[in-house]
Amino acid sequence: METKDISHMNLDFSKMKNPEIAGSTFGNSIPEMGNEKLASLKQAVAEIHESIQEREDLSKKNFQEGEKIKTEINNFLIENETLGVGDIDPRELLKEKNELRKKKMDISEMQLNEKVGCWRDIAQLKKEMREYERELNDKQERATFLNSLMEQ
Numbered sequence: 001m002e003t004k005d006i007s008h009m010n011l012d013f014s015k016m017k018n019p020e021i022a023g024s025t026f027g028n029s030i031p032e033m034g035n036e037k038l039a040s041l042k043q044a045v046a047e048i049h050e051s052i053q054e055r056e057d058l059s060k061k062n063f064q065e066g067e068k069i070k071t072e073i074n075n076f077l078i079e080n081e082t083l084g085v086g087d088i089d090p091r092e093l094l095k096e097k098n099e100l101r102k103k104k105m106d107i108s109e110m111q112l113n114e115k116v117g118c119w120r121d122i123a124q125l126k127k128e129m130r131e132y133e134r135e136l137n138d139k140q141e142r143a144t145f146l147n148s149l150m151e152q
Contacts, residue, residue, distance in 0.1 A: 015031065041136040052122055059118035066111045070104050075102075128131040 077100060 035143075036137055038136065039138060041132055044132045045129055045136060048125050048132065052125050052129075055118060055121050055125070059114055062114050063111050066107045066114075070107050073100050073104050 077097060
């Protein structure tokens with residue numbers, strides 16, 4: 001490859017045209033890309049809100065089901081309080097009643113674990129939502145700033 005010295009050449013750049021950036025392709029594509037990202041972030045925040053509500057609803061439903069089962073066990077124990085005189089061995093009856101009481105305690109423990117699990121899940125979702133909201137706010141501020149620059 002041969003290099004030539006062009007310093008001795010008299011080039012007149014004043015006759016050349018300045019390249020123009022087409023406003024329709026470059027100028028509009030940045031806001032469109034920004035709007036797509038903003039819409040995506042807004043959608044993510046909305047989905048997290050929905051997930052939080054669904055998790056709270058699921059927790060309430062689980063708790064109510066546990067309460068319903070515990071009430072049924074209580075009612076069964078009360079109804080059968082006098083049972084056992086005669087046909088059934090009293091020790092066997094006492095054993096079954098204790099098993100039912102243990103089941104009530106297990107259900108109470110499950111309810112407590114559900115409350116803690118729900119709290120953890122919602123805390124994690126809220127943390128994720130704050131991150132998305134922070135990013136969304138940053139993007140919105142940048143978009144506003146870019147729009148104000150483009151208007152000038």
